[in-house]
Amino acid sequence: MNVTAQSVWNNCLSFIKDNIQPQAYKTWFEPIVAVKLTDNALSIQVPSKFFYEWLEEHYVKILKVALTKELGETAKLVYVIKMENTYGNKQPFTEKIPSSNRTAVKSQDVDIPLNNKNPELKNPFVIPGIRNVKIESQLNPNYNFENFLEGDSNRLARNAGLAVANKPGGTSFNPLLIFGGVGLGKTHLAHAIGIDIKDKYPEKTVLYISAEKFTQQYIDSVKKNNRNDFIHFYQIIDVLIIDDVQFFSGKSGTQDVFFHIFNHLHQNGKQVILTSDKAPVDMQDIEQRLLSRFKWGLSAELQSPDFETRVSILKNKLYRDGVEMPEEIIEYVAKNIKTNVRELEGAIISLIAQSSFNKKEITINLAKDIVEKFVKNTKREVSIDYIQKVVSDYFQMDVSTLQSKTRKRHIVQARQLAMFFAKKFTKASLASIGSQIGKRDHATVLHACKTVDNLSSTDKQFRKYVEDLSKKLSL
Known part of the structure; x- marks a missing residue:
C-alpha cells in the first residue's frame, strides 16, 4: 500500500475520531482502507455503495475539512467500492459517478427485464371468484421500528432499514439482505421497513411474503398454467419483502421465476428486501446468478444482542x-x-x-x-465465545492465545477447531466467525473447516480431539 496515502488517511482519521461519536467512527470509518494518492486525490476503498452513499449523506463535511487540512483546497476524494467479481468470465463495466469533487467507482452487471405484456393481472392472494385488485401488504403492525431497539448487534441493519424506508428503490442497498440466526429480529425488521414505507408513501404497493408461500404460489401457477400471470403480478409491486429466502435452496423453478421478477423490479427502481438465516456466501444450492444479485446491495447481519x-x-x-x-x-x-x-x-x-x-x-x-x-x-444455540472457551480449556490455553497471530502448530489447530465448531453449531456467517476468532477473514474460516475435515479422516489423535469437543459442546 502507498505509505503516503496511508499517512494522509491516518491523519484524517485522527481528526474525524475527535469529532464524532465512538460507535459511529467504529461503524463507518474503521472499515475504510486507503488505496493510493495521485495528483492530490486520495482514493479510499469502502465495502459497498451503501457505505459511499452513507458517507456522502452524513459525513461529507467532516471528510472535506479533514482532507483540506491535509492536502489543501484542491484535495479530491475518490471512493473505490469493493465488489466481488461473481459474474464468471464476463467483465463488469466501470461507471464513474461524479459528486462535486468526489468520485465513486462501482462494478455492476446488466440483465434484460421481462416485459409485462398482459394487462390482466391475477393476484395470487385473492380467492378465485372474488373480484379484488387491491393488494394487501400482509404486514404485521406490531413489528415496527419503535419496538425494534438499536444496539451494537443490529445497528448497521437497522440504519440500512431506515435509509431504505426513507428512499425505497432510490438507494444502492437494493436488495437489502438481512441475515442472522433464529429469533434475532430479521422478520421484525423486514416488517418495520415495510410499515415505515407504507406510512411515508401510501401510494406505493408493499408486499410481505414468506419464501415458502411464494414457492407454493409459483407451484400453483404452473399447475393452473398461468405462470406468466404470476410473474406479471409480482412485477407491479413497488416494495417486495421475501422472508427466509434460503428456502429457495434446491428449488430451481422458483429460483428461475424469482430471478426474472427480481431483475424487472431492480431495473425499474423498485425495492427488494430479503431475509435469510445465512449470508449469501454460505447459501447452499442457490444458483450463482441469483447469489450475485443478492450481493448487489447490502448484506447486513443481525447478531446476538449484548x-x-x-x-x-x-x-x-x-x-x-x-x-x-x-x-x-x-x-x-x-x-x-x-x-x-x-x-x-x-x-x-x-x-x-x-x-x-x-x-x-x-x-x-x-x-x-x-x-x-x-x-x-429450549434448544439453545451455542455462542462463539462459549466455543472458544471450551476449546481453549480443552487444550489448556487462554482464549487470547487461541486468538493470537502465532503459527505454533497446536495453537493453529485449536483455532481451526474453534472455527469448525462455530460453523457447525452457530448460524453465524463465515466472516462473523473469522472476525470473532482472532480477526480473521471468511477464507481463513473456510480453510480451517476443510483442514479439520481432512485431519479427522487421516489423524487418529486429531479425530479424538473432534469427538471429545463435540461431546462437550453438545451437552
Whole structure:
C-alpha cells in the first residue's frame, strides 16, 4: 500500500475520531482502507455503495475539512467500492459517478427485464371468484421500528432499514439482505421497513411474503398454467419483502421465476428486501446468478444482542405491556438468556404469567425457577465465545492465545477447531466467525473447516480431539 496515502488517511482519521461519536467512527470509518494518492486525490476503498452513499449523506463535511487540512483546497476524494467479481468470465463495466469533487467507482452487471405484456393481472392472494385488485401488504403492525431497539448487534441493519424506508428503490442497498440466526429480529425488521414505507408513501404497493408461500404460489401457477400471470403480478409491486429466502435452496423453478421478477423490479427502481438465516456466501444450492444479485446491495447481519441491549429489550417489553418489575430481576433474566430476542421475551412472558396465574410476587427466586426451566426446555444455540472457551480449556490455553497471530502448530489447530465448531453449531456467517476468532477473514474460516475435515479422516489423535469437543459442546 502507498505509505503516503496511508499517512494522509491516518491523519484524517485522527481528526474525524475527535469529532464524532465512538460507535459511529467504529461503524463507518474503521472499515475504510486507503488505496493510493495521485495528483492530490486520495482514493479510499469502502465495502459497498451503501457505505459511499452513507458517507456522502452524513459525513461529507467532516471528510472535506479533514482532507483540506491535509492536502489543501484542491484535495479530491475518490471512493473505490469493493465488489466481488461473481459474474464468471464476463467483465463488469466501470461507471464513474461524479459528486462535486468526489468520485465513486462501482462494478455492476446488466440483465434484460421481462416485459409485462398482459394487462390482466391475477393476484395470487385473492380467492378465485372474488373480484379484488387491491393488494394487501400482509404486514404485521406490531413489528415496527419503535419496538425494534438499536444496539451494537443490529445497528448497521437497522440504519440500512431506515435509509431504505426513507428512499425505497432510490438507494444502492437494493436488495437489502438481512441475515442472522433464529429469533434475532430479521422478520421484525423486514416488517418495520415495510410499515415505515407504507406510512411515508401510501401510494406505493408493499408486499410481505414468506419464501415458502411464494414457492407454493409459483407451484400453483404452473399447475393452473398461468405462470406468466404470476410473474406479471409480482412485477407491479413497488416494495417486495421475501422472508427466509434460503428456502429457495434446491428449488430451481422458483429460483428461475424469482430471478426474472427480481431483475424487472431492480431495473425499474423498485425495492427488494430479503431475509435469510445465512449470508449469501454460505447459501447452499442457490444458483450463482441469483447469489450475485443478492450481493448487489447490502448484506447486513443481525447478531446476538449484548447485555445492555437485552436489558433495554426487556424494559421496552414490560413498558409496552404495562408491567413493573424490579431492576435486579430484569438484569438476572438478561444475564442468563443470551441467545436471542425471542427466548428473552418468552422468558419474561412466562415470568409474568406464572406470577399472575399463581398470584405470586415476582421475586428473584421465581425468576431463577423460570429461567432454569426455560433454558432447559429450549434448544439453545451455542455462542462463539462459549466455543472458544471450551476449546481453549480443552487444550489448556487462554482464549487470547487461541486468538493470537502465532503459527505454533497446536495453537493453529485449536483455532481451526474453534472455527469448525462455530460453523457447525452457530448460524453465524463465515466472516462473523473469522472476525470473532482472532480477526480473521471468511477464507481463513473456510480453510480451517476443510483442514479439520481432512485431519479427522487421516489423524487418529486429531479425530479424538473432534469427538471429545463435540461431546462437550453438545451437552
